[in-house]
Amino acid sequence: MSKGHTPSTQTRRPDRAALVIAVFLAGLAGLIFWDTSRLASASGYSGIGPATIPFVIAGMLLLLAAWTVFEALRGDFPARERQEFGPVIWIVGGLAAQMLTLKPLGFSIATGLLFAATAAGFGKRKLWFTIPIGIVLCLCVWLVFAGLLQLSLPAGPLEHLFW
């Protein structure tokens, strides 16, 4: 849904990315309707139960989706800045890598990978240099937060050397 349109000069053209947003909002509304429809019977004597507010929210989301379509057709959305997707992929990849390696490899290695990937996203691409720095830094952070502040950060092979 994040089409990085260059700012268009002809403003009266339908804005396709904004239409995608409208579809997303309508989809979200549909999801809420579908989930809460099974609760509808439990509305109690006041006529208002756990399903009432979700219905109202979903209805409002549908309205907002319609409004978004209207503004998209009129080209009312503000111009967007050009987005470079290389850095975004680096950072998202780093977060995904951290998520997947957190349990097996422990906090320091997983977060060190995230650290290096983020630095790469911002232009420091020397991974052989940034990954070790990241891991050492994260190990220090782990020692402070898990050791001193007793936060439960997952330990891996590296952390077990110290604890």
Place this chain on the structure above:
Amino acid sequence: MNTFEFLLQGLLVAAQPMNLLYALIGVTLGTAVGVLPGIGPALTVALLLPVTYRLDPGGSLIMFAGIYYGGMYGGSTTSILLNTPGESSSIVTALEGNKMARAGRGGPALATAAIGSFVAGLIATLGLAFIAPFVVKLALVFGPREYFALMVLAFVTVSSAFGDSTLRGLTSLFIGFALAIIGIDQLSGQARMSFGIPDLLDGIEVTTLAVAMFAIGESLYIAAQGDQGPDKVEAVRGSVWMTGQDWARSWKAWLRGTAIGFPIGAMPAGGAEIGTFLSYATEKRLTKHPEEFGKGAIEGVAGPEAANNASAAGTLVPLLTLGLPTTATAAIMLAGFQQYGLQPGPLLFATNPQLVWGLIASLLIANFMLLVLNLPLVGLWVKLLTIPKPWLYAGILLFATLGTIGANPSVFELGMLLAFGVLGYVMRIFGYPIAPVVVGLILGPLAEQQLRRALSISQGDVTVLFTSPVAAVLLTIAAAALIIPLILRARGRGQVLSQLAASED
């Protein structure tokens, strides 16, 4: 007991050595993180929340108070020396402050900002102490429908009254609401929107959402701008001290800024930025040196900076007395209270006076510490500004994920962090404000509870919401705050409103 005695008691709590230490750690961390470019007070508070997880509630909230005030101070340093305000409420400070720094008067600009923040923080915190008991008395006569009306007003002002689009503000708010219904319904115990996933039964953590949207979304957005070269940090040349003339021009601006900022922050309506803009306009009109405005007028730094801090203290009035967060920062602070099972509101003043007054007193102490800490150490804070972007953002993401892992070391939670980060990034591209999502997530369930209680009492009669005079007035104001900006924007007069936009705070 009267306010004085309560405050004195609070000071005794706050002056215990351990609590002083917590406050000192809080202000130091808060300033250090708040100084970093791109990090406003909301993100500062969200990032540092995990540091306080293992403390007792009293110590943790005292540290929190320090972090909050420290973050506000740090933001002004960034905007004066870097001209990229870390928080929207510092935009005005950057207008004149950065010009002063370029003209070699960065020292006095920082000094007037710091002393102005101190004066404003002192007066406004005392104001908080004296107003709070009255609001608490008022709040005790509020029933569910009055609370609901108050929340509706807060929703409208946070999402759509300011900023450049009613549509996008409301969309953000309702995305927050949609996320808020995930989990077990508090009144009936039924699971909603959890799709059989046990991790979703507890609902979505406010801190996870806030950190994801502010830290990860913002990092992605900045990375996607590509390499634009390093930002130019203005060196602090010459004396840090203000001359006699600087003092003479500053002190009235501090007081006026405080008088403008505090009431605006204290109103249960949100929008801390308005005070800074009003203060700037006032100073521009009253100054004897109109030719200096736009080129580095010291009043233009002193007034808005005081207004900024005064309204920051002001937002604590609705937060502590009504349990009503009106900014993203306040929403995260509310989450900080809730992790200890504390619900701010009139009852907290009755059941836990030591805690509340200890918190208020430690705000005063934090304020003193910041004054002492800020001026001599300004060189150190400036060094933080020169951290290269790759290391800076790598560090920000390290701490952003650290907080989430510390709260709940599960792969699912990290997945949510990633998903909301991408959502925040996409919203940022398309100009959707972030604060309404956070406020909607935390305040949505409270508003639903009050509404359902009100309607249970009336046995489903909706008109009951409008028959209480207080509720009717509040709802009328809310309707006006929704409709008038719509008309203004339709007539092409929306620029003023988008200038007042709350992008973060």
